[in-house]
Amino acid sequence: MKRVVILFAIVFLLSLSAYAQQKIEIIYWTHEDPNRTEIENRYIEEFEAANPGVTIKRVTNPSNKMAEIVLTAFAANQGPDMFNLQIEDEYAYIVNNRLAPIDYKAAGYDSLEAVYQDYMPGTLDSVTFENNLYGLPMELTNWCIYLNKRVFWDAGLDPDKDYPKTWEEMVEVSEKIVIRDGEIITRRGFDFRYPYYLVAMVPMAEQLGGKLISDDGKKAIINDEAWLKFLTYMQQWGPNGKNLGSPTYTNARNLFNKDNNDIAMCQSGLYQQGRIRADNPEFYDSGDWAVIPYPLFEDAVRDVASAYYGHYFVVNQQKPKENQEITWKFISYMLNYPEEYLVKVGLIQPKVRLMESDEFKNMPYSDVFRQDMERGHIVYYGENSAIIQQHIREAVESVMLAGRTPEAALQVLKLKVQEVLEEE
Amino acid sequence: MKYPLFKSGIEQKKSRWGLFFVIPSILFFSLFSFYPIFTALYTSFFRKKLLSLQPPDFIALQNYAYLLKSPDFWNSIRATAVFTIGTFIPIVILSLILANFIVSRKRFQQFFQMAYYSPAVLSSVVVAVIWLLIFDPRGLGNQVLNFLFNSPGVDHKFLANSIMVQISTMVVYSWKYLGYFTIIFIVGLTTIPQSTHEAALIDGASRWQDFYYITLPLLKPTTVLVSVMSMLQCLKTFSTQYLFTQGGAPMAPINVITLNIYHTAIRDHRIGRASAMSVILFFIMLIFTWLQFRVSRSEEVSY
Numbered sequence: 001m002k003r004v005v006i007l008f009a010i011v012f013l014l015s016l017s018a019y020a021q022q023k024i025e026i027i028y029w030t031h032e033d034p035n036r037t038e039i040e041n042r043y044i045e046e047f048e049a050a051n052p053g054v055t056i057k058r059v060t061n062p063s064n065k066m067a068e069i070v071l072t073a074f075a076a077n078q079g080p081d082m083f084n085l086q087i088e089d090e091y092a093y094i095v096n097n098r099l100a101p102i103d104y105k106a107a108g109y110d111s112l113e114a115v116y117q118d119y120m121p122g123t124l125d126s127v128t129f130e131n132n133l134y135g136l137p138m139e140l141t142n143w144c145i146y147l148n149k150r151v152f153w154d155a156g157l158d159p160d161k162d163y164p165k166t167w168e169e170m171v172e173v174s175e176k177i178v179i180r181d182g183e184i185i186t187r188r189g190f191d192f193r194y195p196y197y198l199v200a201m202v203p204m205a206e207q208l209g210g211k212l213i214s215d216d217g218k219k220a221i222i223n224d225e226a227w228l229k230f231l232t233y234m235q236q237w238g239p240n241g242k243n244l245g246s247p248t249y250t251n252a253r254n255l256f257n258k259d260n261n262d263i264a265m266c267q268s269g270l271y272q273q274g275r276i277r278a279d280n281p282e283f284y285d286s287g288d289w290a291v292i293p294y295p296l297f298e299d300a301v302r303d304v305a306s307a308y309y310g311h312y313f314v315v316n317q318q319k320p321k322e323n324q325e326i327t328w329k330f331i332s333y334m335l336n337y338p339e340e341y342l343v344k345v346g347l348i349q350p351k352v353r354l355m356e357s358d359e360f361k362n363m364p365y366s367d368v369f370r371q372d373m374e375r376g377h378i379v380y381y382g383e384n385s386a387i388i389q390q391h392i393r394e395a396v397e398s399v400m401l402a403g404r405t406p407e408a409a410l411q412v413l414k415l416k417v418q419e420v421l422e423e424e
Numbered sequence: 425m426k427y428p429l430f431k432s433g434i435e436q437k438k439s440r441w442g443l444f445f446v447i448p449s450i451l452f453f454s455l456f457s458f459y460p461i462f463t464a465l466y467t468s469f470f471r472k473k474l475l476s477l478q479p480p481d482f483i484a485l486q487n488y489a490y491l492l493k494s495p496d497f498w499n500s501i502r503a504t505a506v507f508t509i510g511t512f513i514p515i516v517i518l519s520l521i522l523a524n525f526i527v528s529r530k531r532f533q534q535f536f537q538m539a540y541y542s543p544a545v546l547s548s549v550v551v552a553v554i555w556l557l558i559f560d561p562r563g564l565g566n567q568v569l570n571f572l573f574n575s576p577g578v579d580h581k582f583l584a585n586s587i588m589v590q591i592s593t594m595v596v597y598s599w600k601y602l603g604y605f606t607i608i609f610i611v612g613l614t615t616i617p618q619s620t621h622e623a624a625l626i627d628g629a630s631r632w633q634d635f636y637y638i639t640l641p642l643l644k645p646t647t648v649l650v651s652v653m654s655m656l657q658c659l660k661t662f663s664t665q666y667l668f669t670q671g672g673a674p675m676a677p678i679n680v681i682t683l684n685i686y687h688t689a690i691r692d693h694r695i696g697r698a699s700a701m702s703v704i705l706f707f708i709m710l711i712f713t714w715l716q717f718r719v720s721r722s723e724e725v726s727y
Contacts, residue, residue, distance in 0.1 A: 064670070068690055075474045075695075092693060096475040182577010184561050194672060239584055247672030248583040249561060386691045390675070397674040402586045 026056045026327050027080035029070060031063035035274050035345040043334050054326055067386075074098055079316045082327045084138050087126045087310045087378070088198065088385040094129045095383055100317035101132040106325040107332035123350040126381055127312050135312030136331055139347035141269040142308035142373045143193065143200065144365070145295070146256055149288045151177060151187070151264035163292045164190075164265075167204065167233060170295055174244045177264045188245050190265040191252030192237075197392040198379050199307045200267055205230040207300040212380055212388070213421065220417035224410060229297075231399050231406035238400030246400065259283040265292075267306070270369050271346035291365035293372050305375035384420045391416040461706065468700035474693040487700035497701065499676060500684040503590075507680055508658040510594045515654045516647070519602055523609030524635070537610065540603035548600070552667035555596045559583050583673040590677050593664050601657065605650050612646030613639070648720045652713055659709050662686065681705045 030036075037060065044056045059080070061069050067089040073079045074093070084090075093099050102115065109115045112133060116124055119137070127135035145164075152159035155177045164170040174189025193200040202212055210226030213219070221227055239246050252266035257279035277284040294305040313331045315324050338349040339359045348354070348369070360366050380388070395413040398404035468487055472480035491497045526536045543551065558565045559582035570576050582592045616639060624634045640647075662682040669675050669683070681701060689698035 071474060071690060071693075092475050096473070097477060098475055180577070183579035184566060184577060186562065239579065239581065246561070246584050248559075248581075249672070383693075390687070390691065394675060398676065401581075401584045401674045402676070 024054050024323060024326055026054065026082065026323060026330060028056055028058045028330075029066070029080040029083040030058065030060055031066045031084070032060045033063075033271075033345065035278065036341070036347070039337070039340055039344055040334060043337070047330055047333050051326070051329075054330075056330060074316075077318060079318065081319050081323050082313060082315050082331065084311045084313050087312060087381045088389070090135070090312055090314060091126065091381045091385070092383045093314065094127065094134045098317060099134045100315040100319075100324045101134055102136065102315075103325050103328040104133075106328040107136070108329070109332075118351055118353075120350040120352060120355060122378075123310070126310060126378055127314075135314040136335055137350055138311045138313050138335070139271075139341070140308055140310045140350045140373075141271065141348065142369060142376055143267045143269050143294070143306045144368050144372050145190070145265050145292045146268055146272055147265050147290045147292055148256065148259060148263070149290060150259065151261060154261065155264070159290060163290070164295050165293075166298050167295050168298050171237070171242065171244065174264075175242065178244055180243070183239070183243065185243065185245065185249065187261060188249065188252065188263050191245055191249065191263060191267070192247075193253075193267045194247040194396075195393070196389075197396065198385060198389045199309055201230070201234075201392065201396065202380065203294070203304045203306055203376065204233070204297070206304045207297050207302055209301045212417075218421065220421050221410070221414045224414075227410050227413070228406050231395060231409055234396050235399040235406055240400070240403060247397065248401075254279075257283070259288075269346070270342075270348060270363065270366065273364060274344065274346040291368045293368055294375070303375055304377070305372040307379040308373055308376050309379040384424060387420055388417055391420070464699040464702050464706075467696055468703050470696045472694075472696040474689065474695045480696065483696070487697045488704070490697065491700055491704065496679070497684065500679050500681045500701075503676075503678055504659060504661075504680045504682075506590060507593060507597075507661060507678070508655060510590070511597050511661075512651065512654040512658045514594075515598050515601060515605055515658075516651050518598070519605035519650065520609050520643075520647070522602065522606045523613055524639070526606070527610055527613045537603075537607060540606050542603065543600045544604040546600070548663035549667060551596060551600050552664050552671075555592070555599075555664075556583075556667065556671045559592055583668060583671065586674065586677040589668065589673045592673075593661075593668060593678050596664050597658070597661060601654065605654055608650055608653075609643070609646060612643050616642045644720065648716065651720075652716050655712060655716065656709055659705065659712070 030040075037058075040058060044058060048054060048056060066083075067085055070079065070083050070085060070089075079098070085093075102112070104110075104112050104115055107115070109118070115133060115136075123137060123140055124133060124135075127133060127137075147159055147163055149159040152162065157173065157176060162173060164173045170190055177187065177189035178185060179187035198212075205212075205223075205227050208226035208229050209223050210230065211222035214222050235241050237244050252263045253268050253272065253275075255263045256266045256268075256272075257276045259280055273284070276289065283289065296303060313335075315327045315331070317324070319327070335349060335351075338351050338354040339357060341347045341349055342354060342359055342363060346363075348360075354360055355370075379385075382388075391413055394416075395409040398409045398412075399406050467480075469482060469484055470480035471483045471486070522540060526533055526540075529536065546554075557563050561579050561581075561584075565582050566578070566580055569580055570578055581588050583589050620638055620642070621634055624638050629637065660682060661680055665678045665680050665683050666686065668678060675683075682705070685698045685701045685705070688694050688701060
């Protein structure tokens with residue numbers, strides 16, 4: 001009788017633990033991207049089939065809301081099991097110990113060293129902190145200039161010869177392309193990516209010898225002359241200067257895909273190709289578009305292209321260990337298909353095998369992106385990167401829109417960024 | 425005559441039932457208003473980072489001292505003051521005029537009420553998105569003004585100029601809430617007995633004299649209510665400014681206190697400093713409400 005009771009107890013406990021295993025649910029928060037949703041939903045189905053009892057709940061949010069939503073959830077200790085953000089927003093989670101270090105065994109690697117060897121050199125530096133690795137890259141993106149050849153032809157320009165190689169030429173070419181109804185621009189030559197000053201605009205100051213932060217991290221906004229020239233350039237670009245564009249005009253990236261003769265050039269990543277194909281297949285197939293490198297100032301002292309940024313998959317350290325283990329396994333499963341991410345979504349996962357693959361080499365203009373990435377560096381990331389970006393934004397807006405002189409704007413910028421550094 | 429709180433008989437029963445019915449509201453306000461207010465006050469004395477798992481450092485009044493020296497915070501005070509004065513005064517005056525206009529109509533009263541009230545039911549986000557399209561340099565705003573003033577090709581820079589962007593936020597906010605306060609005035613106007621107006625007119629008062637000497641004094645409680653409510657709404661404004669800055673408008677001219685609180689907490693992760701700002705905003709609202717009641721306090725008018 002005693003044996004029967006013990007046997008029942010063992011069976012009961014085993015069934016309980018099996019039941020508990022069945023109940024593992026991984027919550028995955030990410031930003032909206034229809035092309036990626038399609039393939040990741042398939043990976044989830046495959047992963048769930050191969051791991052009975054595990055369910056992955058994928059939740060998408062607008063990309064401009066992701067940082068805020070994740071932050072609010074973590075502040076209330078209610079973060080998801082895994083998420084991805086741009087490294088500028090994600091780094092604070094690493095330094096505040098909110099993320100779990102990689103479980104390399106669960107991710108299918110023999111050692112931590114093997115993980116680093118799987119990726120291009122330096123691409124995991126931003127998620128390495130105190131000798132631990134906290135994330136794996138879903139994408140590493142840099143921006144080049146997309147060019148609509150039809151608009152160039154319409155303006156009497158030859159896109160193969162007349163495309164701008166320098167920022168000065170960008171002004172000249174834009175002046176030839178731009179069409180105005182009085183003061184109102186109805187066709188623009190080029191549009192900057194205004195909200196992303198660290199990625200798109202800081203390299204312009206760097207080309208002129210400027211630096212955001214000194215090498216020892218103590219001094220902000222190095223080389224006044226370089227920053228002044230950059231701010232003067234933006235002032236001249238704006239509505240109170242040559243009136244070639246302004247942050248208040250509709251964002252050019254989506255307009256570019258429509259090809260309705262209102263924008264000639266915009267700044268975007270390799271992923272834009274998938275979006276052109278989805279939004280306007282005729283334009284995509286026509287080949288009447290091209291990608292050109294990030295321009296240089298004529299008197300540049302450094303050859304710097306746009307900064308690159310990474311979206312890294314990371315795991316919440318407040319979740320149970322078994323959830324963390326399954327989550328790393330799932331992340332590794334998704335990242336096993338970098339070719340599909342590249343071809344179907346246009347995202348570059350910086351794995352060594354992908355960068356040397358035919359799929360990468362055969363992507364239109366992948367060589368332009370690769371060469372520009374070699375000219376660039378990772379975007380400035382730190383706990384304070386968002387507030388520093390805001391101060392740069394204020395400086396640029398003040399010279400473009402509020403009539404402040406570049407000298408006055410620079411003084412304010414220096415003071416504010418220095419204050420941020422000193423408060424840390 | 426004053427009644428003691430607990431009495432025997434019918435009054436006691438009434439008091440108990442009154443207390444019983446009020447308890448849910450007290451609990452609701454305690455949980456969702458008083459608790460956050462006291463938590464914010466407590467947090468404002470600490471250096472607390474939103475993501476940090478470390479216990480926050482007690483820094484007494486340092487957050488307040490920092491804010492009082494911060495040009496950014498004073499700019500927010502200025503932006504909030506300009507917006508509030510530029511919005512709530514026109515709202516009170518225009519909604520009173522509109523309410524009189526609607527009440528004086530013999531036909532289509534309901535239609536006008538519905539038409540003016542409809543923006544109030546839209547979410548602030550939808551309103552801001554609609555107006556962002558209107559204020560686009562190639563949008564309806566420039567087209568209409570250029571047609572009216574026969575000034576083709578002029579860009580009025582609704583979002584691209586420091587002054588214009590402040591006026592734009594005032595226009596959007598007034599458009600949204602004008603109908604709401606008009607309805608409150610209409611309710612106030614309908615409580616004034618028609619016989620009082622008729623008596624004044626028989627005594628030889630003009631329409632203007634009727635409005636000035638009869639309507640306005642009798643409408644005073646409603647006017648105070650509308651002005652307090654609209655002022656508090658304006659001091660708390662957030663979504664219009666937030667969405668305009670997302671749409672490319674410059675931040676500094678419209679960086680109202682609530683927007684600054686949001687950025688300090690969510691972008692900079694400094695929840696202690698953001699709490700201190702919200703406590704200051706709370707006291708500003710409290711002081712102005714008290715002032716308004718005090719200024720408008722006088723003998724009740726009755727005819």
